[in-house]
Amino acid sequence: MLLRTLGSAAGGGFPQWNCACHNCIGVRAGTLPAKSRSQSQLAVSADGRSWYLLGASPDLRAQIEATPALHPHHGVRQSPIAGIVLASADLDHVLGLLFLRELQPLRVYATPSTQRILREDNTAFRMLNRVEPQVEWTDFLPGNSFPLSSVGGDESGLRIEAISLGEHYPAYVSPERSAALVAGEASLGLILTSHGKAAGYFPAVPRMDDELLAKLDTLDLLFFDGTFWSDDELIRVQGAGQTSLQMGHTPVSSAGGSLDRLAALRKPRKIFVHINNTNPMLDESSVEHRQVHDAGWEIAEDGWQFEL
Amino acid sequence: MLLRTLGSAAGGGFPQWNCACHNCIGVRAGTLPAKSRSQSQLAVSADGRSWYLLGASPDLRAQIEATPALHPHHGVRQSPIAGIVLASADLDHVLGLLFLRELQPLRVYATPSTQRILREDNTAFRMLNRVEPQVEWTDFLPGNSFPLSSVGGDESGLRIEAISLGEHYPAYVSPERSAALVAGEASLGLILTSHGKAAGYFPAVPRMDDELLAKLDTLDLLFFDGTFWSDDELIRVQGAGQTSLQMGHTPVSSAGGSLDRLAALRKPRKIFVHINNTNPMLDESSVEHRQVHDAGWEIAEDGWQFEL
Numbered sequence: 369m370l371l372r373t374l375g376s377a378a379g380g381g382f383p384q385w386n387c388a389c390h391n392c393i394g395v396r397a398g399t400l401p402a403k404s405r406s407q408s409q410l411a412v413s414a415d416g417r418s419w420y421l422l423g424a425s426p427d428l429r430a431q432i433e434a435t436p437a438l439h440p441h442h443g444v445r446q447s448p449i450a451g452i453v454l455a456s457a458d459l460d461h462v463l464g465l466l467f468l469r470e471l472q473p474l475r476v477y478a479t480p481s482t483q484r485i486l487r488e489d490n491t492a493f494r495m496l497n498r499v500e501p502q503v504e505w506t507d508f509l510p511g512n513s514f515p516l517s518s519v520g521g522d523e524s525g526l527r528i529e530a531i532s533l534g535e536h537y538p539a540y541v542s543p544e545r546s547a548a549l550v551a552g553e554a555s556l557g558l559i560l561t562s563h564g565k566a567a568g569y570f571p572a573v574p575r576m577d578d579e580l581l582a583k584l585d586t587l588d589l590l591f592f593d594g595t596f597w598s599d600d601e602l603i604r605v606q607g608a609g610q611t612s613l614q615m616g617h618t619p620v621s622s623a624g625g626s627l628d629r630l631a632a633l634r635k636p637r638k639i640f641v642h643i644n645n646t647n648p649m650l651d652e653s654s655v656e657h658r659q660v661h662d663a664g665w666e667i668a669e670d671g672w673q674f675e676l
Numbered sequence: 677m678l679l680r681t682l683g684s685a686a687g688g689g690f691p692q693w694n695c696a697c698h699n700c701i702g703v704r705a706g707t708l709p710a711k712s713r714s715q716s717q718l719a720v721s722a723d724g725r726s727w728y729l730l731g732a733s734p735d736l737r738a739q740i741e742a743t744p745a746l747h748p749h750h751g752v753r754q755s756p757i758a759g760i761v762l763a764s765a766d767l768d769h770v771l772g773l774l775f776l777r778e779l780q781p782l783r784v785y786a787t788p789s790t791q792r793i794l795r796e797d798n799t800a801f802r803m804l805n806r807v808e809p810q811v812e813w814t815d816f817l818p819g820n821s822f823p824l825s826s827v828g829g830d831e832s833g834l835r836i837e838a839i840s841l842g843e844h845y846p847a848y849v850s851p852e853r854s855a856a857l858v859a860g861e862a863s864l865g866l867i868l869t870s871h872g873k874a875a876g877y878f879p880a881v882p883r884m885d886d887e888l889l890a891k892l893d894t895l896d897l898l899f900f901d902g903t904f905w906s907d908d909e910l911i912r913v914q915g916a917g918q919t920s921l922q923m924g925h926t927p928v929s930s931a932g933g934s935l936d937r938l939a940a941l942r943k944p945r946k947i948f949v950h951i952n953n954t955n956p957m958l959d960e961s962s963v964e965h966r967q968v969h970d971a972g973w974e975i976a977e978d979g980w981q982f983e984l
Contacts, residue, residue: 385740386755386780388748396747404741426775430738432693433712439704440696444914447694459774459800466767467734472694491797492767494848540802606752 369526369562369676370413371589374431376668377405378595378644379460381427389605391650401652403669406431407460408571408642410591411438411449414525414562420516421452422558422569424464434671450518451475453528455556456572457485458538465503466492473501473519477508477528479553485541510552513561531557531583534574534616555616559587565676567591571642574616576629587636588676592626593617594640594667597647597656605646617642620649620660627663641668677834677870677984678721679897682739684976685713686903686952687768689735697913700953709960711977714739715768716879716950718899719746719757722833722870728824729760730866730877732772742979758826759783761836763864764880765793766846773811774800781809781827785816785836787861793849818860821869839865839891842882842924863924867895873984875899879950882924884937895944896984902948902975905929905955905964913954925950928957928968935971949976 375381382405383392394400406427413419419438425431432438432449440446451474454462465486468474476496478486483505486493496503504519510532516524534555537546557570557580567589573580584590596602596612599619603609612619619625620640630638640660643649649656649667660667683689690713691700702708714735721727727746733739740746740757748754759782762770773794776782784804786794791813794801804811812827818840824832842863845854865878865888875897881888892898904910904920907927911917920927927933928948938946948968951957957964957975968975 380778381737383741384778385737385746385776386748386757386778387752388750388754389752392748396741426734427737429689429693429735433691433704438693440694440700442696444695444697446696449694459777459803463771463774463800466771468693469767470688470692470694485799489799491793491848491850491853492771492800494850495767495846498847538803539806540799542799542802545799 369560369565369567370416371567371674371676372411372435372437373641373668373670373672374411374435375406375409375425375427376641376643376670377407378642379407379458380645381405381407382643382645382650384645387645389646392645394651402650405643405670409464410569411435412526412560412567417448418450418518418522418524419448420450420524420526423455423461424452424468426460426463428464429467445471447472449474450522450524451477451516453516453558454478454482455530455558455569456538456554457482457541459540462486465496469495471499471502475504475506475517475519477506477516479509479550480507481549481553483507484549485537485545489545510556525562527561529559529561531559531580533557533570534572536616567676568636572616573618574613576618581629581633584630585633585635589674590633590636590638591641591668592630592638594620594643594647594649596644597621597649601646621656627660627665631663638664639666639668643667677868677873677875678724679875679982679984680719680743680745681949681976681978681980682719682743683714683717683733683735684949684951684978685715686950687715687766688953689713689715690951690953690958692953695953697954699958702959710958713951713978717772718877719743720834720868720875725756726758726826726830726832727756728758728832728834731763731769732760732776734768734771736772737775753779755780757782758830758832759785759824761824761866762786762790763838763866763877764846764862765790765849767848770794773804777803779807779810783812783814783825783827785814785824787817787858788815789857789861791815792857793845793853797853818864833870835869837867837869839867839888841865841878842880844924875984876944880924881926882921884926889937889940892938893941893943897982898941898944898946899949899976900934900938900946901925902928902951902955902957904952905957909954929964935968935973939971946972947974947976951975
């Protein structure tokens, strides 16, 4: 199984367009020992020829161009990208779908609830179904394992299992609409398996229980929610706002944070993704950066490659 | 008046993610004398401090980061971008709005018809109105001239006049919805004036009449629809598809094309924008490229700056 981090930042990217915090100013000026990052995006393949995207980030056009494995090789309307698996209806996770509308056959896997939000409540997504064949929307449910295949039916050699993590739909979904959706389909973690190896993508984890921890310890590679360092991070930087947990993200530090709760994991290589521009661990000279590395974690950068 | 071309390509950009045509293969490999381009986007300012965007392209995040004049200078939730003027509801022209959702006060000028499509038919745009102050939607009608101002009421020193150009709404708008909208609000050209100088942005021009030509000849600077070289360009490259005129774009060449019809313009500096990846004039060694320059036109690139 081949994996690539096309992007590694949280929504807004790093730096963020309307932010002049310590991190954003420093990375723009080149005075902070930190790397700019586009918004979180993973690509995975079993054979190096046919690729599947986990989510479709708002930076997807530039992310594809930065990744030669995803370039078309001949003709027009051709791409090594065979499909996309959606873990939520968050705009940072789905807007890139609208950049893939150039009449390309693609299979998009999404829960029935996510499909209702995108296809019934947002007419822009009709651009994905103007011709035949174009996007084939394919249902899946959390808890089931299913194989990934192209619109033409080619098996990828990859299987996915989705884990239900959060029950909150994005802020643009009305309370009435949310009430008509299935809570357990709101926000998922994705586990990919191929040839006996397993990788997990968990960019938004509002809480952890022992069952989830046991599951994570079966993985060979774990990409985990590294959005915020501390629960009150945004409030301290901005002077107001929500806590990390209120936004559906377990903070990295503090009691009950991911460094603490996941310290007991024995098996997986552990990598933080979906890192917000305000997170102090982005500064490679910071004590937070060192603390994460000392705890056996890595902090994802754009363009990293993995082979399992 | 200061203007910048943040992007200069048509929808999909150059190269385009699922295209391996002569141009796209060559620019990716570095073997074609041509420059990659992000999707068309203009920014304008009267004072160099407060900027207005014409449209909001899908590449807007990277375009802002590539333009120091648009970077925030202090604090969080701060930006030199004060507002956006929408010429249509085309996704290539509006999706970038959804990247500007980080709780920033912005004035968005749009026709009532464009607002109905975005705000009533696409719940994702609710992310622009989660707090106060955030986006203030402001009506305008084609044919009227109006001043641009920030949410706080600061006058920009810029005025806009919109010219009705096309009557077709984007393909994602249903026929029933289109029938309930005002045809003349579908697709606009934008004329900016400041201190006696005038610049026009006309990235999608389905037809030209003498009245429009007379208007264009009052401008100092003209950004004009350079999408396709010839009417059957896409059909020849792809083997199928629509003509340039069917897609709402006057081709550059041929009788009735823009080189022909706009040859008589005396006043404006003439620049093609919104150039499709298949357009042969992107190849700087091509006869088409030379023909355009010999006719007194320029072919826009990303990052060009103008002062009027």
